[in-house]
Amino acid sequence: MTQPVELPRWADLALLPAVNLALALGVAAVVVLIVGFQPAQVLALLVKGAFGSQAGLSYTLYYATTFVFTGLAVAVALHGGLFNIGGEGQAMLGGLGVGLAALALGPHLSGWLVLPLVVLAAALFGMAWAAVPAALQAWRGSHVVITTIMFNFIAAALLGYLLVNVLKEPGNMAAETAAFAASARVPGVHEVLGKLGVEWPRTPLNLSVLLALAAAVAVYLTVWKSQPGYALRAVGFAPEASLYAGIRPPRLIMLSMALSGALAGLVGVNEIAGAHGRLLGEFVAGAGFTGIAVSLIGRNHPVGIVLAAILFGALYQGGAELAFEIKGFSRDMVFLLQGLIVLFAGAMAQVAAPWVAAVLRLFVPRRAPPPAAAT
Numbered sequence: 001m002t003q004p005v006e007l008p009r010w011a012d013l014a015l016l017p018a019v020n021l022a023l024a025l026g027v028a029a030v031v032v033l034i035v036g037f038q039p040a041q042v043l044a045l046l047v048k049g050a051f052g053s054q055a056g057l058s059y060t061l062y063y064a065t066t067f068v069f070t071g072l073a074v075a076v077a078l079h080g081g082l083f084n085i086g087g088e089g090q091a092m093l094g095g096l097g098v099g100l101a102a103l104a105l106g107p108h109l110s111g112w113l114v115l116p117l118v119v120l121a122a123a124l125f126g127m128a129w130a131a132v133p134a135a136l137q138a139w140r141g142s143h144v145v146i147t148t149i150m151f152n153f154i155a156a157a158l159l160g161y162l163l164v165n166v167l168k169e170p171g172n173m174a175a176e177t178a179a180f181a182a183s184a185r186v187p188g189v190h191e192v193l194g195k196l197g198v199e200w201p202r203t204p205l206n207l208s209v210l211l212a213l214a215a216a217v218a219v220y221l222t223v224w225k226s227q228p229g230y231a232l233r234a235v236g237f238a239p240e241a242s243l244y245a246g247i248r249p250p251r252l253i254m255l256s257m258a259l260s261g262a263l264a265g266l267v268g269v270n271e272i273a274g275a276h277g278r279l280l281g282e283f284v285a286g287a288g289f290t291g292i293a294v295s296l297i298g299r300n301h302p303v304g305i306v307l308a309a310i311l312f313g314a315l316y317q318g319g320a321e322l323a324f325e326i327k328g329f330s331r332d333m334v335f336l337l338q339g340l341i342v343l344f345a346g347a348m349a350q351v352a353a354p355w356v357a358a359v360l361r362l363f364v365p366r367r368a369p370p371p372a373a374a375t
Helices: 009-034 039-051 054-079 087-105 111-140 144-165 189-195 208-224 227-237 239-244 249-265 267-276 287-297 302-325 331-347 353-363
Strands: none
Touching: 009 039, 009 287, 009 302, 009 331, 009 353, 039 054, 039 302, 054 087, 054 208, 054 227, 054 249, 054 267, 054 287, 054 302, 087 111, 087 144, 087 249, 087 267, 087 287, 111 144, 111 249, 111 267, 208 227, 208 249, 208 267, 208 302, 227 239, 227 249, 239 249, 249 267, 287 302, 287 331, 302 331
């Protein structure tokens, strides 16, 4: 069995993902060329669509906000030794919590009171939905991968039932709630900038982007700079050895999945309270599964996850622009590019590691060993 190549931490976190991304883009360029398009033109239009205008940048950051939440959710669970594939369902329940809080409190309270409660409801509902698979894993040995996948389907069925039979707006043919009161909606970035005298196009981008950045900082401080975070990583790295340090894995399993579910639930703040202004079905749209790729590409580190989320946000937004700009270019080509990035950054993440290590040995001198102590 081949041992993984040891790289300096900076190379493992930054250089190797960059090399993997370049390989994915290179293979995608060959495929694009084979089907009859110019790779340089496609890449230029993709970048222009994602970052070349205020509206394009706003949509890119809007998508990235959701992916930051789901990527962080996957990463926190992975550091605890768990593979949480239930981000879809936990995000749906987070959206349900947002909807219930907004409908109940929005007409009666000001935004300064409603919005913190909406965020809290999103986190608590996502946390509660993740707690059941966590408990089954911690005390019954049920595999968290299987249970979280099953809970995705249960969450979809539950949300669909409530929207059709309980929460649906009277007289509305669509399965969605009534619009939220203004106090229960997260302000859009265009609204805030407009009050500051800056003209900005109206897009779904809202102040949840700041919440996503705050969540990334909080995850870093919790996982890497706190005693519970150290215990969490110890359980994830060596669960049997952690027992000898007095760490109780069941409690850490519950903690990691609770934090993971809360982060996934915050998707509802961006999508429901920020973008749509009402609770509706299918608002997650695969973001929970995209979060797996975002976390893998970001090496399960908050900084890397933020950058990977922006990358996928650019692919979503830039891909939509490509479909308009180039005749015959379909969204399937963008999905192909996403798949290649996941392949090289996830399943084949270590393929390029020996090459990177060899280059580093040529250009980065090794540190001399410390002199032996005199006897």
